Amino acid sequence: MLKQNLQKLQQHPTPLYVYNISLLRQTLQKAKEESAKYNYHVHYALKANANAPILDEVRALGFGADCVSGNEVKRAIENGFSPERVVFAGVGKSDEEINYALDQDIFCFNCESSHEMIVLNELAEKKDRTARIALRINPNVNANTHKYITTGLEENKFGINAWELESVIALLETLPNLQLIGIHFHIGSQITDLSVFKNLCTRVNEFQEWFEARKIQLEHINVGGGLGVDYYNPEQQPIPDFEAYFGLFNQFLELRPGQQVHFELGRALVAQCGTLVSKVLYIKKGISTNFAILDAGMTELIRPALYQSYHKIENLTSNKQEERYDVVGPICESSDCFGKAVMLPETERGDLVAIHTAGAYGEVMSSAYNLRDKAAALYLN
Numbered sequence: 001m002l003k004q005n006l007q008k009l010q011q012h013p014t015p016l017y018v019y020n021i022s023l024l025r026q027t028l029q030k031a032k033e034e035s036a037k038y039n040y041h042v043h044y045a046l047k048a049n050a051n052a053p054i055l056d057e058v059r060a061l062g063f064g065a066d067c068v069s070g071n072e073v074k075r076a077i078e079n080g081f082s083p084e085r086v087v088f089a090g091v092g093k094s095d096e097e098i099n100y101a102l103d104q105d106i107f108c109f110n111c112e113s114s115h116e117m118i119v120l121n122e123l124a125e126k127k128d129r130t131a132r133i134a135l136r137i138n139p140n141v142n143a144n145t146h147k148y149i150t151t152g153l154e155e156n157k158f159g160i161n162a163w164e165l166e167s168v169i170a171l172l173e174t175l176p177n178l179q180l181i182g183i184h185f186h187i188g189s190q191i192t193d194l195s196v197f198k199n200l201c202t203r204v205n206e207f208q209e210w211f212e213a214r215k216i217q218l219e220h221i222n223v224g225g226g227l228g229v230d231y232y233n234p235e236q237q238p239i240p241d242f243e244a245y246f247g248l249f250n251q252f253l254e255l256r257p258g259q260q261v262h263f264e265l266g267r268a269l270v271a272q273c274g275t276l277v278s279k280v281l282y283i284k285k286g287i288s289t290n291f292a293i294l295d296a297g298m299t300e301l302i303r304p305a306l307y308q309s310y311h312k313i314e315n316l317t318s319n320k321q322e323e324r325y326d327v328v329g330p331i332c333e334s335s336d337c338f339g340k341a342v343m344l345p346e347t348e349r350g351d352l353v354a355i356h357t358a359g360a361y362g363e364v365m366s367s368a369y370n371l372r373d374k375a376a377a378l379y380l381n
């Protein structure tokens with residue numbers, strides 16, 4: 001796809017984020033189709049990529065929005081997502097963020113602590129409103145993923161722990177401006193072992209019984225996101241196995257009549273459609289390996305530096321004999337490295353290099369460290 005567009009790419013300054021909109025559409029369509037089989041609601045997690053052209057595609061297919069900051073709520077609404085389809089999570093919602101979301105009358109606040117519930121009730125009362133809430137419960141399920149993207153263990157800061165639930169329910173009785181409509185879970189990201197989601201279903205079923213025993217009705221069950229993508233074989237497997245993913249929840253979640261199930265997918269929807277394209281600035285001879293020094297760095301794509309994550313790297317312009325390179329960026333940090341001992345065709349100054357699967361948690365996480373300019377984005381159909 002990129003090689004067919006080389007001429008176009010060469011006209012643009014680098015580093016450059018390139019988005020394959022037709023792959024994005026196919027991915028969204030597949031997710032829509034598979035989730036629709038069970039009438040599931042899918043909310044797109046804006047934090048993965050909040051570029052307007054990406055959001056336009058997501059919204060056009062009828063997804064809702066999952067937000068983790070006031071500005072994300074704002075971006076979603078300004079982009080045309082209906083407030084009725086916006087959910088808002090996060091352990092540290094500020095008063096300003098809450099007030100904005102209350103004014104917009106969003107569908108649901110996913111509450112992460114009793115303290116947050118007290119503040120939300122106070123702010124809702126001042127506006128003479130009722131806030132719909134779901135309790136974000138920490139199910140203590142191990143996502144078997146990198147520790148920085150594991151969120152569902154008791155040691156993590158996210159959600160309400162099972163042993164706090166009794167007191168949270170008692171507290172709720174004293175908070176008239178909150179309306180409990182459901183429970184919410186999100187256990188981590190880049191989960192490729194589907195049995196993790198089966199464990200989540202088992203825990204959700206146990207919590208459902210707990211609430212039922214207390215005669216509390218839950219209309220909405222939100223199981224969060226976290227479905228992983230194949231960073232190693234982006235071309236062979238560009239679309240995640242949504243059929244297996246949604247099918248698993250259908251098989252293992254025990255629902256009560258009328259209950260609605262919600263998902264919050266980010267990475268699985270947008271990761272593969274984005275590529276970071278960079279130019280080789282210099283080649284430097286090392287002891288056991290050469291360095292290919294790119295004009296993109298951790299300021300454009302921080303995932304390798306932050307989570308030691310793998311991204312497939314491809315030289316788009318050379319087809320010479322393969323050699324071994326450490327592919328690094330220009331930033332003054334040793335962690336500014338996209339890959340060690342990467343086999344690439346002999347690479348020289350001016351070559352274009354693609355860093356694949358960068359559509360999620362790529363451009364959104366870019367920074368101005370070293371006073372770097374923001375990379376441009378190009379959308380290809």
Ligand SMILES: *Cc1c(COP(=O)(O)O)cnc(C)c1O
Binds near residue numbers: 066089186190224264
């Ligand atoms: C980040 C996040 C998501 C999306 O996670 P992905 O791994 O990108 O699917 C969903 N829900 C919440 C609450 C999140 O914080």
